[in-house]
């Protein structure tokens with residue numbers, strides 16, 4: 032069902048790699064709600080080619096950008112404004128990648144060059160994106176910028192490895208830049224801390240299947256799936272949340288407030 036919540040709005044969506052990507056569902060729902068979209072992903076992700084199907088489906092151009100490259104980001108923002116014939120109302124940063132995690136390096140044995148790449152891709156890119164948008168004056172008054180995070184930024188989930196530190200930095204950048212974009216043009220900046228979700232990035236974490244089941248049982252509402260995350264993103268991009276900014280918003284079926292759930296101990 033569509034409510035036309037984003038009628039006439041223009042947005043850029045990073046991170047749709049395949050049909051399971053959270054960003055893929057966000058792009059579809061934003062389109063359903065009346066928004067015009069520009070899709071973007073890293074040039075290497077283009078090689079998969081699947082993003083073209085999404086572009087055709089929602090009538091969105093695809094502009095490649097490595098989110099760690101300021102030059103690419105400036106090009107993306109400039110070309111998007113040309114395409115839209117105006118400034119941008121919302122942006123989704125749905126980007127995460129850990130080299131140490133991918134290559135099986137333990138948190139106590141990190142390769143620091145890889146760690147710097149992880150921080151650049153998964154956290155600093157959010158700063159680069161907002162700094163570029165500010166310099167180009169690319170955002171409309173009252174706009175909304177979102178990034179996706181995970182509760183390992185606050186609590187220890189050992190197998191999440193260095194991504195925990197990347198998410199802590201990402202959330203901090205959201206708060207810090209939220210001040211500047213808020214005073215500049217009443218633009219909101221928030222992070223959504225999402226449940227474990229079956230995607231390429233998610234399922235790359237060691238023991239993901241078992242942990243997914245654990246989180247599902249711990250949460251009174253169960254794990255939030257990618258589709259409900261997309262619904263939440265739509266609301267955060269809409270005019271219904273104009274006064275929400277600099278927040279890390281848990282979208283996790285209640286997981287973050289739980290201490291213990293009897294369902295997990297089999298004592299109910």
Ligand SMILES: NC(=O)c1ccc[n+]([C@@H]2O[C@H](COP(=O)([O-])OP(=O)(O)OC[C@H]3O[C@@H](n4cnc5c(N)ncnc54)[C@H](O)[C@@H]3O)[C@@H](O)[C@H]2O)c1
Pocket residue numbers: 045046047048049051052053054072073076096097098099124125126127128152179180181224225226227228229230231232233234
């Ligand atoms: N899946 C989960 O369990 C889960 C839970 C909480 C938060 N998140 C976060 O959600 C976001 C989206 O991840 P997902 O689960 O949809 O997985 P995904 O693998 O579908 O998306 C990750 C995206 O990051 C992109 N990316 C990687 N390096 C890039 C670069 N240099 N420049 C531009 N893009 C780059 C990838 O191409 C991919 O599209 C990530 O921030 C992730 O950490 C995921």
